Amino acid sequence: MSTPxxxxxxxxxxxxxxxxxxxxxxxxxxxxxxxxxxxxxxPSGSGKTTLLNLIGGLDQGESGEIVVNGEDIARMDGAxxxxxxxxxxxxxxxxxxxxxxxxxxxxxxxxxxxxNLSRSERRKHxxxxxxxxxxxxxxxxxxxxxxxxxxxxxxIARAIVTDPMLIMADEPTGDLDRxxxxxxxxxxxxxxxxxxxxxxxxxxxxxxxxxxxxxxxMDKGRLGDVVDNQPVAQR
Amino acid sequence: MFPxxxxxxxxxxHKLRVLLTVASIAIAVFLLCALQSxxxxxxxxxxxxxxxxxxxxxxxxxxxxxxxxxKAQLERVSGVERIVxxxxxxxxxxxxxxxxxxxxxxxxxLLDVYPEIQIVEGSAKDFIDDQRSCIIGAVTAEKYGxxxxxxxxxxxxxxxxxxxxxxxxxxxxxxxxxxxNVDENTLFFHSQYLDKSIELxxxxxxxxxxxxxxxxxxxxxxxxxxxxxxxxxxxxxxxxQTTTEAEFQAQFxxxxxxxxxxxxxxxxxxxxxxLLAALNTMLMSARxxxxxxxxxxxxxxxxxxxxxLLMAQSLVMCGIGGGIGIAMAKMLEPGxxxxxxxxxxxxxxxxxxxxxxxxxxxxxxxxAGIAPALRARSMHVIEALRxxx
Numbered sequence: 001m002s003t004p005x006x007x008x009x010x011x012x013x014x015x016x017x018x019x020x021x022x023x024x025x026x027x028x029x030x031x032x033x034x035x036x037x038x039x040x041x042x043p044s045g046s047g048k049t050t051l052l053n054l055i056g057g058l059d060q061g062e063s064g065e066i067v068v069n070g071e072d073i074a075r076m077d078g079a080x081x082x083x084x085x086x087x088x089x090x091x092x093x094x095x096x097x098x099x100x101x102x103x104x105x106x107x108x109x110x111x112x113x114x115x116n117l118s119r120s121e122r123r124k125h126x127x128x129x130x131x132x133x134x135x136x137x138x139x140x141x142x143x144x145x146x147x148x149x150x151x152x153x154x155x156i157a158r159a160i161v162t163d164p165m166l167i168m169a170d171e172p173t174g175d176l177d178r179x180x181x182x183x184x185x186x187x188x189x190x191x192x193x194x195x196x197x198x199x200x201x202x203x204x205x206x207x208x209x210x211x212x213x214x215x216x217x218m219d220k221g222r223l224g225d226v227v228d229n230q231p232v233a234q235r
Numbered sequence: 236m237f238p239x240x241x242x243x244x245x246x247x248x249h250k251l252r253v254l255l256t257v258a259s260i261a262i263a264v265f266l267l268c269a270l271q272s273x274x275x276x277x278x279x280x281x282x283x284x285x286x287x288x289x290x291x292x293x294x295x296x297x298x299x300x301x302x303x304x305x306k307a308q309l310e311r312v313s314g315v316e317r318i319v320x321x322x323x324x325x326x327x328x329x330x331x332x333x334x335x336x337x338x339x340x341x342x343x344x345l346l347d348v349y350p351e352i353q354i355v356e357g358s359a360k361d362f363i364d365d366q367r368s369c370i371i372g373a374v375t376a377e378k379y380g381x382x383x384x385x386x387x388x389x390x391x392x393x394x395x396x397x398x399x400x401x402x403x404x405x406x407x408x409x410x411x412x413x414x415x416n417v418d419e420n421t422l423f424f425h426s427q428y429l430d431k432s433i434e435l436x437x438x439x440x441x442x443x444x445x446x447x448x449x450x451x452x453x454x455x456x457x458x459x460x461x462x463x464x465x466x467x468x469x470x471x472x473x474x475x476q477t478t479t480e481a482e483f484q485a486q487f488x489x490x491x492x493x494x495x496x497x498x499x500x501x502x503x504x505x506x507x508x509x510l511l512a513a514l515n516t517m518l519m520s521a522r523x524x525x526x527x528x529x530x531x532x533x534x535x536x537x538x539x540x541x542x543x544l545l546m547a548q549s550l551v552m553c554g555i556g557g558g559i560g561i562a563m564a565k566m567l568e569p570g571x572x573x574x575x576x577x578x579x580x581x582x583x584x585x586x587x588x589x590x591x592x593x594x595x596x597x598x599x600x601x602x603a604g605i606a607p608a609l610r611a612r613s614m615h616v617i618e619a620l621r622x623x624x
Contacts, residue, residue, distance in 0.1 A: 053617060058533060058616050058617055058620075059615075059616075059617050078538065079537055079538070082532065082535045082536065082537050082538075083535060083537075084535075085533065085534070085535045086534065086535025086536075087535070091533050091534070093620070097526065097529075097530045097533075097620070098530075099241070099527050099530060099531075100248075100527075101241070101244035101245055101247070101248050102240070102241070102244060106240065110238065110531075110534060111534045111535065113237075113238055113536075114534070114535050114536065158534075
């Protein structure tokens with residue numbers, strides 16, 4: 001097996017609630033391959049989102065190492081982690097999380113403010129990303145003027161506009177109807193297959209999980225089987 | 236790069252709320268400038284008092300008169316160059332509401348001792364030569380439409396004419412003042428006219444002199460001179476108090492109470508109230524932006540940028556309000572000066588007042604923004620994102 005893009009070793013994450021220490025992730029080991037499309041599945045409270053947040057650099061564990069493309073992000077401080085997120089990860093959230101006062105175009109341009117691109121270059125990049133998700137004609141619309149599916153596609157455009165290697169999707173179809181969910185999953189599949197993005201997706205939906213190449217099962221903070229889902233994805 | 240666009244878009248999200256806060260800040264800053272300008276007006280006489288003038292008044296009170304004979308005695312004191320008498324006349328033009336100050340004085344000495352009084356229309360010689368003439372400040376002249384050559388009837392209260400008629404003064408000239416210690420609202424006329432009228436029984440009223448203004452020679456030790464004059468009348472007939480012009484003005488202002496403290500207290504109260512209003516707006520705005528803060532942090536914006544985003548919103552909101560207030564204070568200055576002319580003749584919105592208002596505006600912006608900005612800065616990205624759910 002080739003060197004994994006992401007390697008987790010002995011990752012532990014605990015929370016303290018009401019004086020009680022809850023172990024959400026317990027000495028977890030996992031390898032994520034480059035260009036993989038992983039679905040993290042499991043019951044509520046199994047630690048899926050926590051794991052996604054740790055790999056995405058949104059949160060930090062108590063112990064263990066998380067090496068992404070050769071960098072141990074578990075040892076980075078908050079500022080370095082923010083810089084790392086800006087250039088390596090794109091996030092897609094269940095609730096879309098677009099900035100309501102900005103237009104679709106402005107929302108997509110937002111991550112590009114952290115790059116050295118000029119204003120016109122930022123605009124062009126955002127236009128390309130919006131075209132990729134099929135929303136060129138909605139770029140002047142605010143989130144409140146878009147449907148849920150369109151909002152999530154704008155969020156995907158925002159996630160890919162900086163061309164990150166990783167896309168973290170937390171229940172991306174959770175708030176969508178079947179048709180819109182299908183469109184979003186088509187997009188994620190396209191990003192993985194045509195653009196080589198490594199995707200980690202938390203989902204409860206078996207239909208959504210069936211689009212992934214591998215399914216990682218979790219329960220009570222521990223990893224279960226990692227199932228190769230290739231035949232289903234190809235279907 | 237800083238998300239500048241978000242600063243303005245977030246402010247415009249709740250237009251009415253921000254508009255009301257901006258309007259409150261604008262009115263408060265305008266009020267503060269106006270109040271401070273009143274203090275400046277009250278202080279103008281002290282600030283711009285001449286250093287070569289001394290004031291001699293009764294030690295009992297400003298309203299107790301000194302004998303006329305003091306003038307000749309004071310003229311013989313070494314170091315005294317010139318003396319001018321000032322007597323409060325206390326009349327009004329046509330109606331008691333048309334009040335402006337009138338003083339009986341020594342015409343030629345007045346213009347000599349007060350070089351800041353500049354004749355701008357008419358003739359000083361005409362004023363000096365005609366004992367029934369007067370000079371009037373340009374502001375009062377403009378207010379009532381007095382012109383050179385007009386006769387101004389003044390109804391006396393302290394010195395009524397025995398025939399019940401008004402005192403008639405021919406306007407020989409209009410003056411402007413080069414300094415704020417002399418206002419442009421006063422009517423000056425000849426003491427001789429007043430004295431002679433009382434002497435001939437044409438008018439009644441207290442005799443004597445309210446105030447002597449002495450111009451001292453260059454290089455004179457004024458402290459010694461003041462002591463010498465006070466000592467001259469230690470045994471009466473009227474004990475006097477000699478002060479510098481600045482002291483006299485300060486004493487005059489203090490007669491109406493500690494106005495600067497009172498006015499500044501009101502100003503402070505207004506600013507505290509407006510700080511709380513601005514803080515309330517910013518706290519509401521920041522709470523609504525919690526999810527956005529989480530999103531921005533997730534995208535890679537640093538904590539410093541988040542802090543700056545909230546602080547900038549507060550500073551822009553307060554800056555716009557304060558800027559409008561400052562502009563209003565400056566634009567309405569001529570109207571306010573005219574409106575308050577008689578009571579506060581030195582009303583002026585100085586650059587110091589404007590700088591102070593600008594500084595306070597920035598201070599309010601910082602204080603209103605710092606708590607929500609610090610909260611947003613320190614908030615963990617996951618915590619901020621969860622706040623949306």
